Amino acid sequence: xxxxxxxxxxxxxxxxxxxxxxxxxxxxxxxxxxxxxxxxxxxxxxxxxxxxxxxxxxxxxxxxxxxxxxxxxxxxxxxxxxxxxxxxxxxxxxxxxxxxxxxxxxxxxxxxxxxxxxxxxxxxxxxxxxxxxxxxxxxxxxxxxxxxxxxxxxxxxxxxxxxxxxxxxxxxxxxxxxxxxxxxxxxxxxxxxxxxxxxxxxxxxxxxxxxxxxxxxxxxxxxxxxxxxxxxxxxxxxxxxxxxxxxxxxxxxxxxxxxxxxxxxxxxxxxxxxxxxxxxxxxxxxxxxxxxxxxxxxxxxxxxxxxxxxxxxxxxxxxxxxxxxxxxxxxxxxxxxxxxxxxxxxxxxxxxxxxxxxxxxxxxxxxxxxxxxxxxxxxx
Amino acid sequence: xxxxxxxxxxxxxxxxxxxxxxxxxxxxxxxxxxxxxxxxxxxxxxxxxxxxxxxxxxxxxxxxxxxxxxxxxxxxxxxxxxxxxxxxxxxxxxxxxxxxxxxxxxxxxxxxxxxxxxxxxxxxxxxxxxxxxxxxxxxxxxxxxxxxxxxxxxxxxxxxxxxxxxxxxxxxxxxxxxxxxxxxxxxxxxxxxxxxxxxxxxxxxxxxxxxxxxxxxxxxxxxxxxxxxxxxxxxxxxxxxxxxxxxxxxxxxxxxxxxxxxxxxxxxxxxxxxxxxxxxxxxxxxxxxxxxxxxxxxxxxxxxxxxxxxxxxxxxxxxxxxxxxxxxxxxxxxxxxxxxxxxxxxxxxxxxxxxxxxxxxxxxxxxxxxxxxxxxxxxxxxxxxxxxxxxxxxxxxxxxxxxxxxxxxxxxxxxxxxxxxxxxxxxxxxxxxxxxxxxxxxxxxxxxxxxxxxxxxxxxxxxxxxxxxxxxxxxxxxxxxxxxxxxxxxxxxxxxxxxxxxxxxxxxxxxxxxxxxxxxxxxxxxxx
Numbered sequence: 001x002x003x004x005x006x007x008x009x010x011x012x013x014x015x016x017x018x019x020x021x022x023x024x025x026x027x028x029x030x031x032x033x034x035x036x037x038x039x040x041x042x043x044x045x046x047x048x049x050x051x052x053x054x055x056x057x058x059x060x061x062x063x064x065x066x067x068x069x070x071x072x073x074x075x076x077x078x079x080x081x082x083x084x085x086x087x088x089x090x091x092x093x094x095x096x097x098x099x100x101x102x103x104x105x106x107x108x109x110x111x112x113x114x115x116x117x118x119x120x121x122x123x124x125x126x127x128x129x130x131x132x133x134x135x136x137x138x139x140x141x142x143x144x145x146x147x148x149x150x151x152x153x154x155x156x157x158x159x160x161x162x163x164x165x166x167x168x169x170x171x172x173x174x175x176x177x178x179x180x181x182x183x184x185x186x187x188x189x190x191x192x193x194x195x196x197x198x199x200x201x202x203x204x205x206x207x208x209x210x211x212x213x214x215x216x217x218x219x220x221x222x223x224x225x226x227x228x229x230x231x232x233x234x235x236x237x238x239x240x241x242x243x244x245x246x247x248x249x250x251x252x253x254x255x256x257x258x259x260x261x262x263x264x265x266x267x268x269x270x271x272x273x274x275x276x277x278x279x280x281x282x283x284x285x286x287x288x289x290x291x292x293x294x295x296x297x298x299x300x301x302x303x304x305x306x307x308x309x310x311x312x313x314x315x316x317x318x319x320x321x322x323x324x325x326x327x328x329x330x331x332x333x334x335x336x337x338x339x340x341x342x343x344x345x346x347x348x349x350x351x352x353x354x355x356x357x358x359x360x361x362x363x364x365x366x367x368x369x370x371x372x373x374x375x376x377x378x379x380x
Numbered sequence: 381x382x383x384x385x386x387x388x389x390x391x392x393x394x395x396x397x398x399x400x401x402x403x404x405x406x407x408x409x410x411x412x413x414x415x416x417x418x419x420x421x422x423x424x425x426x427x428x429x430x431x432x433x434x435x436x437x438x439x440x441x442x443x444x445x446x447x448x449x450x451x452x453x454x455x456x457x458x459x460x461x462x463x464x465x466x467x468x469x470x471x472x473x474x475x476x477x478x479x480x481x482x483x484x485x486x487x488x489x490x491x492x493x494x495x496x497x498x499x500x501x502x503x504x505x506x507x508x509x510x511x512x513x514x515x516x517x518x519x520x521x522x523x524x525x526x527x528x529x530x531x532x533x534x535x536x537x538x539x540x541x542x543x544x545x546x547x548x549x550x551x552x553x554x555x556x557x558x559x560x561x562x563x564x565x566x567x568x569x570x571x572x573x574x575x576x577x578x579x580x581x582x583x584x585x586x587x588x589x590x591x592x593x594x595x596x597x598x599x600x601x602x603x604x605x606x607x608x609x610x611x612x613x614x615x616x617x618x619x620x621x622x623x624x625x626x627x628x629x630x631x632x633x634x635x636x637x638x639x640x641x642x643x644x645x646x647x648x649x650x651x652x653x654x655x656x657x658x659x660x661x662x663x664x665x666x667x668x669x670x671x672x673x674x675x676x677x678x679x680x681x682x683x684x685x686x687x688x689x690x691x692x693x694x695x696x697x698x699x700x701x702x703x704x705x706x707x708x709x710x711x712x713x714x715x716x717x718x719x720x721x722x723x724x725x726x727x728x729x730x731x732x733x734x735x736x737x738x739x740x741x742x743x744x745x746x747x748x749x750x751x752x753x754x755x756x757x758x759x760x761x762x763x764x765x766x767x768x769x770x771x772x773x774x775x776x777x778x779x780x781x782x783x784x785x786x787x788x789x790x791x792x793x794x795x796x797x798x799x800x801x802x803x804x805x806x807x808x809x810x811x812x813x814x815x816x817x818x819x820x821x822x823x824x825x826x827x828x829x830x831x832x833x834x835x836x837x838x839x840x841x842x843x844x845x846x847x848x849x850x851x852x853x854x855x856x857x858x859x860x861x862x863x864x865x866x867x868x869x870x871x872x873x874x875x876x877x878x879x880x881x882x883x884x885x886x887x888x889x890x891x892x893x894x895x896x897x898x899x900x901x902x903x904x905x906x907x908x
Contacts, residue, residue, distance in 0.1 A: 031829035031841055034761055042761075049758045056748035063719060064741060070722045071737065075729075076659070082726040086661040091720070092713065099712040103705045106755060111698060113757040118694040159837055161441040168840055173439065175839045193691075198532040199624060201689060201764060205830040210760045212690045214625060215531060216618020219691035236689075236764040236832045238525045240532060241447045244835030310513065311447065311520070340535060 035205050038227040038252070042208025044113045052106055059102075120222040123190030125183060131193070131200030131213035131235070132347070133340060134242035134299065138181050141192075145265040148347060150295055151245045152176040159245060160303070175232040178295065180249035184258040185228045193219045197342065198240060204233030204250055212237055225252040240340065242299050276351040279372050282358070289359025292352045297360075300340065305364040312340070316364035325361070325371060329379040332357055350376045394898065402497070405489035406898060407474045412795075413496050414471025415788075419864070421463030421503065422781075426857050428456040433819075433853035436846045441837050449836035450523035451510065457526025461642070462549045463503055465776065468784045469645035470495075470556050473584045475795065477560060479889035479896065480578045482569025482905045487562035495555040502548035509538040525834060527635070530605065530616035530627040539609050543602045550595040557588035557595075564588075569888070571907030575669070578887050579662065582669050583648030586676045590637045590644075593680070598634040601627065625690050632683035640679040642776060644672060646743075646783030647714060650736045652887070653790050654718050657733035658725030659884040664717040671710035671717075678707045688759045697756050704754035711747050715740060730882070731805040735786030738813050739779060746774030749824070764834075767827025773820045785812075785863065792867065793881045797895030798874035804866050811859040818852030 036046045074080045130137040135150035151159075155174050158165040167173045183189050193202050193213040203210035207223040225231070233248040253261070280288070294303075300312035305321075307314035315321045320328050332353060335343035344353060350373035357376075361368040394400055394409075404410060431452045435443045444452070474492070478485055486492045510521035522542050524533040533539065564585045568577070577585075604615040605627075614620025616627045647668075655662045662668065685704040688697060718740050727733075749771040753762050762768060793799050822845040827833075831842045838846065877894040888907075892900045 032825040034828045035830065041757075045757050045761055048755060049752065049761070052752045052755055052758065056751060060744065060748060063715060063744065067719050067722060067737070067740065070719070070725070071727065074658075074722065074725050074727050076726040077728070080724075080726045082659040083724040084660065085724075086663050086665070086721075088664075092664055092667045095716045096709060096713055099709045103708060106751075107702060107705065110701065110755045110757055114697060114701070115694065117757055117760065118697070159441055161445060163440070165440075167440040173840050174837060198535065199529055203764075203832070205761060208761065210689050210763060214618075214690065216622075216624065217691060233830075234832050234835070238450070238529070238532065238764075238834045240535070241450065241523070243450070244446065244832070244837055308445070308447070308518070310518070339537075 037206040037208045038225050038229070038231065039206075039208050039223050040226070041113070041117055041223065042206065044116070045208050048110055048113055051109065055102060055106065117221070120188075120190050120220045122188060123222055124187040126190045126192065127181065127183070128192045128194065128218075129202050129213060131195040131197070131202070131239065131246075133197050133240050133342065134235070134246040136200075136202070136246060136248060137196075137347070140262070143262045143266070145262060145269070147179055147265070149177045149179045149181065149249070151247060152178055153294060155247075156245070156294070156298070172232065174245065175234070175247045175249070177247055177249045180230070180251045182251045182253055182258060182261045183225065184255050185225055185252050187255070188222055188224045190220065190222045193221070199237050200235045200239045200246070201237035202233070202248060203236040204231050204248055206231040207233075207250065210236055225250075228252050228254060245299070272349065272351075276349045277373055277377070278351075279374065280351065280354070282362075282370055285355045285358040285370060286362060287355075288351065289355035289357070290363075292348065292356040293359050296344065296347070297356065305360070305366075315360050316366060321360045322366050322368045325357075325369060325375075326379070328357055328361065329353075329371065329376060333376070333379060345380060350374075350380075403493070405485070405493050407478050407486045407489070407492065408795075408896065408898065410486075410492050410496050411471045411473075411475030414467045414474060414499075417496070417499055417503075418464050418466075418468035418471060419867075421459050421467070422860070423864075424507075425456050425459035425464055426860060428452045428459070429853065430857050432456065433850040433857075435836055436838070437850040438847070439838055439840050439843050444517070444836070446836045447523055448517060448519065450525070450834065451519060451521045453834055454522045454525055454528075455507065455510065458506060458522075459503075460776070461526060461638070462506075462546075463499075465642045465780050465784070466553065467499060469584075469587075469642070469780075470553075472580075472645065472649070472784070472787050472791075473556075473560055476791065476889060477563055477581055477584060478567070479892065479900055480581050480887055481564065481567065481572050482888050482901045482907065483563060483567035484899060484902050486559050487567055488559045491555050492559055495552050495559065498548050498552040498555075502545045502552065505541050505548065506545035509541050512538065527631060528605075529631075530608075530624050531618075533605065534609055534616070539605065543606045546602045547599055550599050553591050554595050557591040560584055560588040561592075569901070569904040569907055575666065576907065578648075579651035579665070579668055579672075580645070580648035583644040583651075583672055586672050587641050587644045590641050590676055590679065594634040594637045594641075597630060598638075601630045601634065604630075625687070628687050628690060629684065632686045633680075635686065636683040637676075637679040639772075639775070640675060642780045643743075644676070646739070646780045647672060649783040649787045649790075650718065650739050653732050653736040653786055654721050654740075656790075656882050656885045657728050657730060657736075658722050659727075660721060660725040661886075662717070663720035663723075664713075667713060668717055671713045674710040675707060678703065678710070682707065685754055685756075685759070688756050689763050701754060701756040705751060707754075708747070708751050715744055715747070730789075731800070731802060731809055732786045732790035734806070734809045734813075735782050735789065738809070739782045739786065742774055742778030742782065742817075746771055746779055749774065762827060764832055765827035766823040766831045766833055769833045770820050770823035770827060773823070777820070778816055788867065790882075791889070792870055793877035794889060794892075794894050794896055796871050796874075797877055797893075798870050799877050799881075800866055800870040800874065804862065804869075808859060808862045808866060811862070812856060815852045815855035815859060819849055819856050820852070822846075822849045822852075 034046055034049050036043055126141045128139040128141055135148050137148050139146045154170050155176055158167050158170045193211045195213040195215045200213040201210055202213055209221055209223045211219050211221040229252055231250045235243055235246045301307050301315050305316035320331055333345045335341050353376045354371045354373045357371045435449055510519040513519045520538055607613040608615055614622035616622045616624050651662055682704045684700045753759050826842055826845050831838055879893050880890050
């Protein structure tokens with residue numbers, strides 16, 4: 001599309017909304033309006049939004065109409081002579097009362113919807129969502145399923161400055177993750193949000209759900225998706241450097257598929273736990289370490305270990321990554337308080353930690369030996 | 381009093397050069413200093429907005445890194461709120477309040493000098509960390525949003541600069557407010573009863589009380605941050621038994637009145653300008669005063685509508701929703717009164733009037749979206765999206781800033797003795813008024829479509845509107861350079877302004893010569 005076409009398209013959309021005339025179908029292409037979503041709540045919220053928008057538009061047309069009439073007809077250049085009235089208690093009382101009545105009319109349905117939003121009782125599935133800088137951790141409390149979900153590798157590569165990648169070629173750019181959460185359709189899913197570091201907010205527009213994830217708090221909310229499909233969202237509370245890069249993907253599937261997914265996740269966890277203690281060769285460690293590095297460390301320490309000094313130090317040639325292995329393991333496992341360096345003890349298993357430390361000690365010109373999962377276990 | 385000052389008759393003697401400005405206690409000089417300071421800050425904050433819009437012009441990261449982007453959004457917000465809008469309205473208060481109430485100067489002139497001269501140092505302390513990274517692109521300015529939520533702001537390692545800058549800004553504001561209240565309550569000319577005061581004086585009197593009430597709260601919040609960061613306390617640290625949400629309550633108890641601190645003087649300005657160019661008295665003067673007071677009162681009891689998503693009890697959410705939408709009532713009364721003032725007037729559209737009318741239209745749009753945001757269930761979708769960004773830019777740019785620009789055009793002939801270039805000023809208006817809507821109106825769509833605020837890069841479905849918004853932003857930004865040119869041109873020369881300047885301008889400031897002499901009303905005027 002040429003630039004002119006783009007601009008034309010935009011202008012048309014602009015006037016569509018300004019007029020608020022036509023049916024909503026004309027808006028769909030431009031994403032001008034709030035989504036109706038796939039839950040009862042999101043639909044109610046949409047209706048409430050439209051109600052207030054229409055009331056505002058009608059009042060706006062009325063008031064602006066009077067002003068514009070005045071601007072056109074009461075001009076000095078048209079010979080208008082100023083009247084000198086400047087007070088009327090009756091008029092003041094009328095135009096104080098009318099807005100008050102309108103507000104009450106808005107408040108009644110809003111109260112009903114709010115009470116429904118805040119009723120998260122009788123949930124079928126409960127998922128604890130923990131915000132981390134900058135990824136999400138999901139714990140299915142009754143199913144014993146737990147994993148981290150972060151920006152997909154393709155998006156992460158493309159979003160680096162001067163990556164040379166056309167972001168239009170990346171599928172669901174910035175809205176895709178390495179591992180989505182899976183939930184059953186037509187079931188009440190309770191979301192418990194909390195955080196490990198700073199405040200985040202878990203938001204999926206189609207589910208009509210946004211809730212802050214706050215350290216020290218567990219916030220309750222819920223959704224019941226009525227249509228299968230993939231729904232995407234983002235962190236909505238500024239949480240530091242990569243706030244824009246921690247998307248949320250929710251796959252709503254039918255009940256059977258959900259059950260299969262849970263079983264598969266549980267089996268995968270058992271297999272990983274068994275493998276985690278085993279010794280690995282250097283090439284195994286390096287391959288696994290590179291993957292872990294990209295998913296967890298690269299955002300700050302960068303793809304060639306050069307970091308973003310002074311806030312995010314380089315690893316290539318650094319004292320930590322080439323010095324005593326004990327100090328290196330300590331900082332990766334336990335983090336560094338008061339900085340953005342997190343403790344990875346809970347996020348990664350022994351094998352992943354051993355692999356990533358080995359990778360950091362043997363990449364970008366570093367050459368400082370291997371670490372085995374058993375070493376990590378001892379250092380925890 | 382009058383015998384003491386009588387000896388100064390007709391003597392505009394004062395130091396010249398830099399010492400005139402450093403040591404001045406003259407309300408007009410100090411007003412000028414405030415206005416220039418705020419204009420420099422406006423351009424600084426505006427330049428940061430240009431960086432933001434340049435990064436958002438296309439999807440993908442092209443111009444800056446994410447941390448630098450966050451630094452830009454943070455500094456843009458802080459500089460515009462504390463550096464541009466607030467000092468500009470204080471500058472107008474300094475210039476105008478003594479002349480409007482027939483007083484020779486502010487009540488506390490030496491403190492007035494200090495109130496201003498704290499500001500440049502506060503601003504320097506605020507921006508200094510931006511230059512501490514070795515090179516500019518790795519600057520270490522604050523990057524946690526102008527709301528500096530805990531615990532994110534606690535991760536920042538140069539927090540002390542920020543905290544002391546806020547303390548100084550608060551100190552300046554509190555002293556300025558005390559001065560304004562003391563002046564208005566004690567120095568009105570005989571016969572100038574409270575209910576005869578121009579509305580600009582009324583709105584500033586109420587604003588000053590708001591400032592005195594909430595600035596200490598802000599100071600408390602940053603002091604708790606300071607001890608959390610450097611002295612091992614845990615006011616806001618969950619791990620130490622503190623509460624990160626407490627920070628938000630304290631911040632917004634300051635923050636919500638703060639938005640009215642920025643808009644109430646704008647209401648006052650517009651209430652001065654519209655009657656002049658309608659050639660008709662302001663409709664409903666008394667109800668305008670009561671509406672201002674009502675808005676100020678309500679501003680203290682609605683703060684948590686900024687926090688609907690933090691997980692308040694449902695009773696709290698309901699209360700804050702009801703209280704918030706109530707603000708629509710006095711605000712609507714104001715808009716209706718301005719409309720009734722223009723109704724059956726004899727309107728002309730000199731530049732100040734154009735800005736004032738644009739204010740009424742565009743501020744009202746910001747008011748509508750404010751009402752929408754106040755509806756809690758819908759706010760769950762709007763919160764922290766570009767819909768919010770559009771909302772507060774409509775009330776603060778096309779609201780507060782437009783009113784300030786209107787005020788500058790309206791009183792510039794009184795200040796300089798010269799008429800501004802009407803043709804250039806009209807170009808400035810039309811370019812600004814159109815581009816500002818191209819800039820901010822599409823942001824409503826972006827927010828509704830699901831684009832969060834404060835992100836340096838976005839999914840490709842948001843690309844079109846971001847492009848439009850950025851283009852509008854560049855034009856709006858550039859058109860303010862024209863404003864600077866017009867103001868300088870007016871100071872240096874131009875058609876001689878009459879004392880009254882506008883044919884039906886009403887008020888004591890129009891009874892003194894143009895330019896206003898260095899000392900005015902050394903003998904109090906008689907108010908009929």
